[in-house]
Amino acid sequence: MDFFTNLSDKIGKKLEKGRPFHFLYSTYDAIDSFLLTPKEITTNGSHIRDAVDMKRIMITVMIALFPALLFGMWNVGHQHFLSIGEDATIWQSFGYGFLKWLPLVIVTYGSGLLVEAIFAQVRGHQIAEGFFVTGFLIPMIMPPDVPLWIVSVATIFAVLFGKEVFGGTGYNFLNPALLARAFVFFAYPSVISGDAVWISQSADVISGATPLSLVMNGSTSVLPSNWSLFIGTIPGSFGETSKIAILLGAILLIYTQVASWKIMISVIIGGLLTGTIFHATGACPILGWQHLLLGGFLFGAVFMATDPVTATHTQSGKYIYGFLIGAIAIVIRVLNKGYPEGMMLAILLMNIFAPLIDYCVIQLNIRHRKKRILRKKN
């Protein structure tokens, strides 16, 4: 224990300002604060501080993602063996999925952290933890067979133009993980849309259409049962298929107060309401609540829309923000057959509108306060 602390102090002193290797300080700082809890003590203001810091919050989100990830690994293997018509044990399926996931996550972290580290060096600030979750999310929303170089390019694009251009984590207004997916979606549509991509190395005879694209093509008769949609034994990316695993993560996020339940609830209400209206008018063959079980709606609602930086900051703004995400996602899904995954576009769109919603809420607060002052005077 002492040994590590002393070693770290020694290296830190060597990299202090004025020393020749000072430019490496931010890298040292990142590694140091990753391995050891920081030695800073309060100097000003309140003398005690909450034990929670950004690292802890990020690791909590990652723990919340684990049920969905573990299920996704098994499911990717399961779908693969199902499509080539082989029987496989749970462990074989799981191992197959894990080997699909591992290169994805290594490439994502490698390329993303490289960009982050370069910017931290040039700008001389600390390497923020924001990328831990982003880099964890990106492999979970990509098709299992996506080429690795595309993942790398998309990650670099998302971190560079989604985050670092605006000043780094905390200043970004777009969710970087979704931006990476949107980049792949528009730049390389052949690897992320269509029927063939969602099952890993499927045999040609079996169509690997996701239930969502089945619905959008009007073939609701071959839709899997609601139960298997809920459990998640359907083709899809790592994260999105199992609704039950996502709900487990949601419970953890809400209980630890890391993500806002207001956003989650209002996204679901918005989706339910819009889906029901579309069903009632006959524009969409499936029921409103079935929309929640299809595609990445729930995953987006729990893990993407609740990103605290890009969501609205005001409390009442969160309801509007969430409701509009749910509503717009279903609208895009139903009315535009070309973009079956409306959730991604809806969240990115509302990310852009979040500051506007905040502005309106703040102005309402100001007006409310002015009225109160006038009332007091009279």
Next chain:
Amino acid sequence: MKKYLGPLSKDNPILVQILGVCSALAVTAQLKPAVVMALSVTIVCACANFIISLIRNTIPPRVRIIVQLLIVSALVIVVDQVLQAVVYDVSKMLSVFVGLIITNCIIMGRLEAFAMSHKPLPSLIDGLMNGLGYGLVLVIVAIFRELLGSGTLWNHPVIPQSFYEAGYLNNGLMILPPMALILVGSLIWIKNSKKSSVK
């Protein structure tokens, strides 16, 4: 001399003055239309500067904008006809954007700011340089967009077939307008980071 070279880098109309961005985004999906557009704007800008500068003392100040527009439109019509005669396919591709040179802020800006108060020859050079500065950015953006978006340059395939066989794909986003905006933004970023003092 230094004053005239300004528009190429220090006072670039797109990167520093952020003028004429609309057409820069629209015509840069491929290199060929971008070059044609750049040449058209350069010619129109230089000629309009020269003519306005010649008659600058006889234009009544109240109607100067109308006179400027008249001359620019006449020049644009000439350019448009020439384009249709010489490179018909590119002219089809550029469609409305040749006509929109009339309202290009760079040309109007140079007429107002330079040609109205300078002698004909400096005005001609100034117009030429501003057109070239605009064209430079257009060509840089178009090279990136065509190379990465379609894998070609001047409609000749550049990226070898073996790349595609190894799994390389063209970047469809490069063809779409947002990427032009991002590329222009990146150029502005590079430019600003080189400048020592950003005010």
Next chain:
Amino acid sequence: MEQPGYISTIYGADLSEILKNNNVVSHFSRRHRRHDATLRAENIRYIAGNVLTGKQMTQFNATHFYDSQVTAIAEGGERKIIGWLLPGLRKWSFSHTYLSWLYPSQFTNKENNSNFLIYNTSLNGGRRTFMMTDVYDKVFPFSIIPLSLLKACLTQDIEQMEELGIYEVDDEDFALCEVVCPSKMECQQIIRDGLFLLYHNA
């Protein structure tokens, strides 16, 4: 403290004798002393006032005119290997991100008045930008949007500050925001600076 209690004294009295004989009992500080004695010579921090808003006493431990309370807590700064990954059974946190919520009585142990045992002065993290945007609202009682007010103070936007209600708050009101902030913002200092800005421009 071993013997907490009231003392009546005169303003400006030197408290060092009283404080010296009154050992601070804290498992944290004891372990701290054993492991890492060289890190900080003084392992106990005496605060004039309470832990949220009080001032740290210097080596001259005298009472000031406005002080009626002296608090002693352990100095933090202890380094643990990957502390952000551990379950954290003994870490106090407003959120439930550490498992210490399973054992809440450790924070409110009335016996021996030792409810400050678990607290120390560690910052518990690095300074970051505003990221968690809804923690302030949970501990802020007024109908003021704390984050917007803090941002208005940071950008020195006086009109916005006035509209958002800077006249109704004091820096002390933001003490709890400062405690729970995961980005370790110095909320009280920000508000104080904002109030000074108003004062100098009025």
